[in-house]
Structure formats: structure tokens, C-alpha cells
Amino acid sequence: MTVTIHHSLPGRIRLHYDLREISPRQALLAQSLIAVQEGITDISVNTNIGSYLILFDISVISQKEIENLFKALGAKYLEDEKLLEAVSQIPITESIMSIFISTLIDYFFKKMLPLPLRRLLLLKNILPRVLEALEICISEGKIFSTQMLDATALSVAALTGNTNTASSISMLLQMGEDIEDVTKRASYGNLAQKLLISNEPVHILEGSEEKTIPADALKKDDLVIVREGSMIPCDGTVEKGEGMVNQASITGESLPVEKQAGSGVFAGTILSEGELVIRTRTTGRDTKVQNIIQMIDNSQNLKANVQRRSELLAEKIVPLNFALAGLTWIFTRNVTKTMSTLMVDYSCAMKLAAPIAVLSAMKEAASLGISVKGGKYLEECAEAGTVIFDKTGTLTYANPVVEKIYPMKGFDEDFVLQTAACLEEHFPHPLGRAVVAHAEEKNLFHPETHTKVEYIVAHGIASMIKGKKVRIGSAHFIFEDEKIPFEKEVSGIQETSLKTGQSLLYLSYDGKLAGVLAIGDPVRPEAKEVILRLKESGIRRCVMITGDTEGAAKKIASSADLDGYYSQALPEDKVSLIEKEKALGNKVIMLGDGINDAPALSAADVGIAIEGSSSIASDTADIVLSEGGLHSVYMTRLIGQELVRKINDNNRFIIEVNSALLLLGVFGLITPQLAAILHNSTTVGISVKAMQGLLAGGGRS
Incomplete structure (x- = not known):
């Protein structure tokens, strides 16, 4: 391979190669082969002008040695079919x-x-x-x-x-x-x-030696080392190592998934724990993320209706162009004027601007942690009149907290909490975690003064502290199994918990009831504001449906200012509610996070899985929120509304401008060449405008 020095500085050199000598794919292969050489810190290629920019460590490799490396790349390497096949991405540097x-x-x-x-x-x-x-x-x-x-x-x-x-x-x-x-x-x-791209360098394994290369120099079958906190740069298979991978960018699932030898991994996901060695299967445009993008663009079913209407309108206008050209020829017998009318059409701009606007909106949503599986769902969000919320994990965090402690006579709150935390820390179920977390918040130290701790399934925990019997658990466990005397004030506590939807833990000490801990799942702090904003944006009805008790449902509905709620509902009840709303002519958004929400997410016009959702909920949902909580629901609707407005505004502009050009052509005020220039300029201009962000200005507030 022949290269010439264009300019050089210590540690930096730009080389040019003959575009007629090697293809873009060969140029990228050369980049991959040079990138792994000792002393090369970075290398990039511009296949349009035939140029390499190389950064290197002058203490390890010289400029002359770099030139020799390129010269050594003959047909043996650059025409090797296996090596060329491994290069899966040709950079696009067009402008x-x-x-x-x-x-x-x-x-x-x-x-x-x-x-x-x-x-x-x-x-x-x-x-x-x-x-x-x-x-x-x-x-x-x-x-x-x-x-x-x-x-x-x-x-x-x-x-x-x-x-x-x-x-x-x-x-x-x-x-x-x-x-x-x-x-x-x-x-x-x-x-x-x-969705995908990272500027992080990639660490690959060659034999027993580790090399650092640019991400775009990665090729098929490379062994990539990914360490904790890094983005996985390719689709591939784990060769060795173990780790937890956050796949939110692909599935919306915020909880990390365990990966080990033989597991598949996807580009754009994050290794949150551990270290993996991955054999590269595909990179760049061939990765799962890119396949998702292609699927979104190619599927008619996923196109926004406003986009399809634009394409249909564009097709309907074309015959009018021919009719106008025919009339122009009949009345003027002027070829130039006739050709001017043929050079201007509405279809190009409409067919290009609408999908670009949709892709741009999806990109903007992705930047906010909102993964949209098709443009139609943004439009459906914009037009919806009803939002149905699941409760646990959606309007709440599904993360219980201690809301109140009721100490009995002879005991105080700190003793009850400290003792309960001392036992619960050994068996981390949700209620136990809430107790331990509350003790930590209050800086209560709970030393290991108890004997062996015994967990009794579906009942509670038993132990001894300083020779005294200690028990914590359900009312059945404490009052019936352990025969602890029932205190009269407990009845009032139980009545209150039924109204507020709280769960109760009972603590006994030395044969007496020491206290009761009331644990609840509070509404997300942003819920009330988000519901207000949704209504201001045109949503007519916000309701909640949950399998929880009447008391818990009423409390959350009141805290969030919902229009109504349905308690003790089964999964099929959620689907029935959605069908009733749709029968009334309302487009429905359903928000959920659990396995039992999947049928409802599928039945709604738009199913939205909130962050931390189960895999099946994320897979079933049309939109997956990986960050931002309930605020992202409002942002999704706002993006959808702005998208519809932009496409409609663009269509009006296209019709107005091109109609003016047609009139200028009919009256012979512009030549066919100028008509073509102005028409193409308008098309490109409206396409560039379609790429601009939707939420500029006050949209993010």
C-alpha cells in the first residue's frame, strides 16, 4: 500500500493514499490492522479523500516505522476475503x-x-x-x-x-x-x-496481550475486553468472565442481567458489574440497535398516521402536476413553460421530510431515556384522551418504607425500630429492607446481640436477645402462634392500615407486644405534577387500576389527584377497562411494569413500560422508559404533539412554496433549470428543518 505524508508533528501524522489503489473497505481494514500496532494511540480514516490521521507515542514508534507498516500492507492482507468480511462498517463522511x-x-x-x-x-x-x-x-x-x-x-x-x-x-x-x-x-x-455510539476506546485481546483500538476499527471475531462501567461496543458472545449487564437501551429493563460464558450481549448495553471477554459477532450498522432502526423505518404498521397521510397526499397531488403541464402545453404551446411545471412536485419533500421528522423525534426521545418502537406510538400518545396507571411500581416505586411506628406501653419508637432492624437485616424481603433502611436513616445502630435467627415462612422471624424471646411478623404469627396478648389499641391501628393501605409488622419482646410498624408504598413525588401536566396537554381522564386493596388504592388515587381508581382488579379487569374506554372513542395509554400488566399494555393504543419494568412488560410495551420516571410520560406526549405539529406545518409550507414555483413556471418567470434548483433547495431545506429538535425553548421545563 502506497502512502504519502501530507503533514506531520511529533506524535501526529496525516497520510494520504491513492483512492484508485484500494477500496473504502480495504482502507478500513488497513485502519484495523494498523490500530493494533504497539505505540499507535488513535487512527481514523476518511475514505472520501483517501486520508489517515494517526496519533502515536514517539517513545514507542517512529514516523518512519508507521510509513513502513502501511507499505507492508500488500495484497496478502488487503485482498484477504476473510479479513475483508470481518470489516462490517464503512464510515460515511459525506456532506x-x-x-x-x-x-x-x-x-x-x-x-x-x-x-x-x-x-x-x-x-x-x-x-x-x-x-x-x-x-x-x-x-x-x-x-x-x-x-x-x-x-x-x-x-x-x-x-x-x-x-x-x-x-x-x-x-x-x-x-x-x-x-x-x-x-x-x-x-x-x-x-x-x-442509542448506541460511544467514543470510548475498545480494548481487545491478541493472544495474551491487550491492545487499545478506536471503536470503529473493531472487526468480526475480535476478542473485546469490557470492564465494569463500560459500554459494550458490539453484538457478540461472552467467551469468559461473569458480569451484570444493564440492557435498558435495548429492552428498557433497568435491572442488570447476569451474563457468563455462552451468553449473548448487544452493542449499546452497559456492563454494570464484573469483567467480560466478548467475541465480536457484528459491529456498527449490523448491530441489533441498527436492525431495530431499520425495522422501525421499514414497517408500514409502525409509521405514524400523519406520516402515512403525508405520503398519500403526495401521491394524490402528482396527477395534478401532469394535468397542469398538459394545460400549460395546450394553452401556451411553450415547451419551456411546460417543462418548468414538470420540474416541481410536492411528493419528494413530503415523502422525505415526514420520516426524517419521525426519526428525529425518536432520537430526541432516546436522548431522554424514552425508547419508542415506532413513529405511530408517538402520534397515538399525542392524540390519547385517557391514561390508565397501574399502581405498584408505576405510580409508586414498589419500594416500601416505614411510615409510622406504634410503640406499646413500656417501649419507645427507637427500641422497636432498632430491634426490628436487628432481626430483619438477616432476611432481606421488601418489608424487612424497609425496616433496615429506616433504621439507617435515623442512625440507629443495631449490634448483633441476638442468638441464631430463625425465619418461619409466611409468618415471621424468631430469635433471642439477652435471654429474651423476640418475634417479628404477621398478626397471625404473633397473636395466634406465639400467643402474645392482644393490646386494645391494635384494633385502631389495624383499622387505620385498612384505610391507608399499609402493611403491618408486629414486634414482641419477652412475651409482650413491643410495637407495630406500619409500612406503605408511597406515591412517586412527581405523580401529582405529571398528572396535572397531562391534563393541561389535553388528557381528559387519568385513572388507576390495581390488584391492591381498596384502602391502598384510595390513598394513592387521592395523593396523585386521579380522576378515579379501580381496586382488587385482576389482569383481565385491566384489559376490560381499556376496551371500555376504547369503545367510548378514547385512545388509551396504559402504564405498567409487571408481568400481570403485559395483557393490558398490549390491549392499549399505547403501552408504556416504566423504568424497572419486568422483561415481559418491556417486550410487550410500545414505549419503554429507562429514566425520568413519570416525567417521561409527559415528555413522550409532548414530543408526539410537537411531531404531529411539525409534520403538518412542513406539509403546509411544501404546498405553499411549490405551488408558487408552479405558478412562476406557468407564466414563464423561471426556467426549468431554476425551477429544479429552487424545488431541490426547498426539499433539502425542509428535510434539514425536519431534523431539528422538537423541544427547543420551553419544552423541557
């Missing part, structure tokens, strides 16, 4: 300006060619467009399509001898398509970046 410049250079170069050759090249450019239009006409039954518009305009110009006009139109069409492709790819890239 609108580079396309503009390269297209103009190509156009003016062709202008210097002899006329017969120019006509031959023009025919070569026109023929594929004509064939594509005919193929769509035959296979899809679309006589009037944007492809037919372009083919007609080019054919009319060529057949009437307007070679220069036809060449200009061909050049402008190609430039517009190339720029549209780059714009759309950029929107994909932005979404992928939010």
Missing part, C-alpha cells in the same frame, strides 16, 4: 457541500466533451430514470408518480433538442437525490448515536 462540489465538477467537465459524446452520456442518465418510471407503472400500477414526472421532463427536453436544459435538469435531479440520501442517512445516524 452536502462535497456532493454539491463534486456534482458541479462532473457537470462542467462533461460540458467540455464533444456534443455526440455529451448526448450519449445524457441518454445514459435519462434511460435508467425512464425504465424506473415504467417499472413502477407496471409493477405498482402507478401511472402518475414522481419518477414519471422526472422521466417526462427529461425526455421532453431531450426529444425537443434542448440538450443543455436536459443535462442541467439531470444534474440537478441527481444532486437533489444524493443530498436527500445524505440527509436521511444523517437522521439514521443521529438516532443510532443516541
Whole structure:
């Protein structure tokens, strides 16, 4: 491989290679092979201009040695099929300006060619467009399509001898398509970046030696070392090691999943504990995250209705273009004016701007920890009139806390809490964790003064402290099994707990009831504000449905200012409630987190799994929240509303501008070339606008 030095500084060198000598994939393979060499700290490649930028440690490797490394890369390496196959990502470094410049250079170069050759090249450019239009006409039954518009305009110009006009139109069409492709790819890239991309260097294992390489130099079958706290850079299989992986970016499940030898892992997930050695299966655009993006874009079922309406409107307008062109020719007999009307259509901009806006919205949602499985769900969120909340784990954290301690005569609160924590710390069930956590909050030290602790399933805990019998557990365990005398004030405590939905733990000491601990699952602090905001955004009804008791449901519903609640509900009751709401004409959002919520999440127009949800809830839901709590529900609705507004505004703008261009063309005020320039500029401009964020300004407050 031949390289030349473009410029160099100590520890930094830029080399150029001949674009005709090696392909982009070979250039990337060379990058991978050089990156693992001792002393190379970073290397990047620009396959458009044929350039490598290399950072290196001058105490380990010299500039001359780097040149020699490149020179040693002959056909043996760069034409090796296995090595090339392992390179799964070719970097895209295109820009609108580079396309503009390269297209103009190509156009003016062709202008210097002899006329017969120019006509031959023009025919070569026109023929594929004509064939594509005919193929769509035959296979899809679309006589009037944007492809037919372009083919007609080019054919009319060529057949009437307007070679220069036809060449200009061909050049402008190609430039517009190339720029549209780059714009759309950029929107994909932005979404992928939010879901996946990390700038962290990658550590790979070669034999027994560890090397550090750039993430984009990673290739198939590399052994990657991932340590605690790092992002996994590839899809692959664990070769050795054990660890806990947070897969929220893929499944929405915030609880880490155990991985060991043989387990599959995905790019974009985080190793929260341990160390793994992973054999790379796919990287970059081939990873699971990228496949999800492609699935979202390709599936008609996941497109927002407003996006599909844009595409349908665009298709319906195309015949009007032909009708206008026909009328222009009939009344003016002017080829130039007729071609000007053919050069402007509504379809290109509408079909490009709408999906880009949807992808941009999904990218913005991803940046807020909101994983959306299709554009249609953002729109459904925007149009919903009813929100149904599960209680435990959704409106609450499913993380019980001690809300009140009732000491009995002869005991105080600190003694009750300290003694209870001393026993409960040995058996960490949810209620026990709440007791221990409350003791820690109050800085109560509970030394190990008890004897062996015995856990009695479904009853409680038994032990001895300083020769005294100590028991903690349910009312049945304390009063019936252990025969502890029932204190009269306990009846009032039990009545209160039924009204408030609290669970009670009873502590006895030396044969007497020492105290009662009331434990509740409080509403999330943001719930009331979020529900208020949802109503301000147009939600008409916010209700809760739970399998919990009437008292617990009433307490949470009151704390969150809900419009109503349903208690002691079974999973099928949740589905029935959703069906009733839908029968009334309401679009329904269902929020849940548990296995029993999965049927309801599936039945709703939009199922949302909140952070910490079970795997089945996350898999079933249409939207998964991995951070932000209930605030993310409101943000999802806001993004959906802004998305619908943006697409509708864009469509109005497209119709207004292109209608003006058509009128200018009909009256001969602009040439076909200028019509093409203005039309393509409008298309690119509206596409760039569609990529802009939705929540600029006050949206995040």
C-alpha cells in the first residue's frame, strides 16, 4: 500500500493514499490492522479523500516505522476475503457541500466533451430514470408518480433538442437525490448515536496481550475486553468472565442481567458489574440497535398516521402536476413553460421530510431515556384522551418504607425500630429492607446481640436477645402462634392500615407486644405534577387500576389527584377497562411494569413500560422508559404533539412554496433549470428543518 505524508508533528501524522489503489473497505481494514500496532494511540480514516490521521507515542514508534507498516500492507492482507468480511462498517463522511462540489465538477467537465459524446452520456442518465418510471407503472400500477414526472421532463427536453436544459435538469435531479440520501442517512445516524455510539476506546485481546483500538476499527471475531462501567461496543458472545449487564437501551429493563460464558450481549448495553471477554459477532450498522432502526423505518404498521397521510397526499397531488403541464402545453404551446411545471412536485419533500421528522423525534426521545418502537406510538400518545396507571411500581416505586411506628406501653419508637432492624437485616424481603433502611436513616445502630435467627415462612422471624424471646411478623404469627396478648389499641391501628393501605409488622419482646410498624408504598413525588401536566396537554381522564386493596388504592388515587381508581382488579379487569374506554372513542395509554400488566399494555393504543419494568412488560410495551420516571410520560406526549405539529406545518409550507414555483413556471418567470434548483433547495431545506429538535425553548421545563 502506497502512502504519502501530507503533514506531520511529533506524535501526529496525516497520510494520504491513492483512492484508485484500494477500496473504502480495504482502507478500513488497513485502519484495523494498523490500530493494533504497539505505540499507535488513535487512527481514523476518511475514505472520501483517501486520508489517515494517526496519533502515536514517539517513545514507542517512529514516523518512519508507521510509513513502513502501511507499505507492508500488500495484497496478502488487503485482498484477504476473510479479513475483508470481518470489516462490517464503512464510515460515511459525506456532506452536502462535497456532493454539491463534486456534482458541479462532473457537470462542467462533461460540458467540455464533444456534443455526440455529451448526448450519449445524457441518454445514459435519462434511460435508467425512464425504465424506473415504467417499472413502477407496471409493477405498482402507478401511472402518475414522481419518477414519471422526472422521466417526462427529461425526455421532453431531450426529444425537443434542448440538450443543455436536459443535462442541467439531470444534474440537478441527481444532486437533489444524493443530498436527500445524505440527509436521511444523517437522521439514521443521529438516532443510532443516541442509542448506541460511544467514543470510548475498545480494548481487545491478541493472544495474551491487550491492545487499545478506536471503536470503529473493531472487526468480526475480535476478542473485546469490557470492564465494569463500560459500554459494550458490539453484538457478540461472552467467551469468559461473569458480569451484570444493564440492557435498558435495548429492552428498557433497568435491572442488570447476569451474563457468563455462552451468553449473548448487544452493542449499546452497559456492563454494570464484573469483567467480560466478548467475541465480536457484528459491529456498527449490523448491530441489533441498527436492525431495530431499520425495522422501525421499514414497517408500514409502525409509521405514524400523519406520516402515512403525508405520503398519500403526495401521491394524490402528482396527477395534478401532469394535468397542469398538459394545460400549460395546450394553452401556451411553450415547451419551456411546460417543462418548468414538470420540474416541481410536492411528493419528494413530503415523502422525505415526514420520516426524517419521525426519526428525529425518536432520537430526541432516546436522548431522554424514552425508547419508542415506532413513529405511530408517538402520534397515538399525542392524540390519547385517557391514561390508565397501574399502581405498584408505576405510580409508586414498589419500594416500601416505614411510615409510622406504634410503640406499646413500656417501649419507645427507637427500641422497636432498632430491634426490628436487628432481626430483619438477616432476611432481606421488601418489608424487612424497609425496616433496615429506616433504621439507617435515623442512625440507629443495631449490634448483633441476638442468638441464631430463625425465619418461619409466611409468618415471621424468631430469635433471642439477652435471654429474651423476640418475634417479628404477621398478626397471625404473633397473636395466634406465639400467643402474645392482644393490646386494645391494635384494633385502631389495624383499622387505620385498612384505610391507608399499609402493611403491618408486629414486634414482641419477652412475651409482650413491643410495637407495630406500619409500612406503605408511597406515591412517586412527581405523580401529582405529571398528572396535572397531562391534563393541561389535553388528557381528559387519568385513572388507576390495581390488584391492591381498596384502602391502598384510595390513598394513592387521592395523593396523585386521579380522576378515579379501580381496586382488587385482576389482569383481565385491566384489559376490560381499556376496551371500555376504547369503545367510548378514547385512545388509551396504559402504564405498567409487571408481568400481570403485559395483557393490558398490549390491549392499549399505547403501552408504556416504566423504568424497572419486568422483561415481559418491556417486550410487550410500545414505549419503554429507562429514566425520568413519570416525567417521561409527559415528555413522550409532548414530543408526539410537537411531531404531529411539525409534520403538518412542513406539509403546509411544501404546498405553499411549490405551488408558487408552479405558478412562476406557468407564466414563464423561471426556467426549468431554476425551477429544479429552487424545488431541490426547498426539499433539502425542509428535510434539514425536519431534523431539528422538537423541544427547543420551553419544552423541557
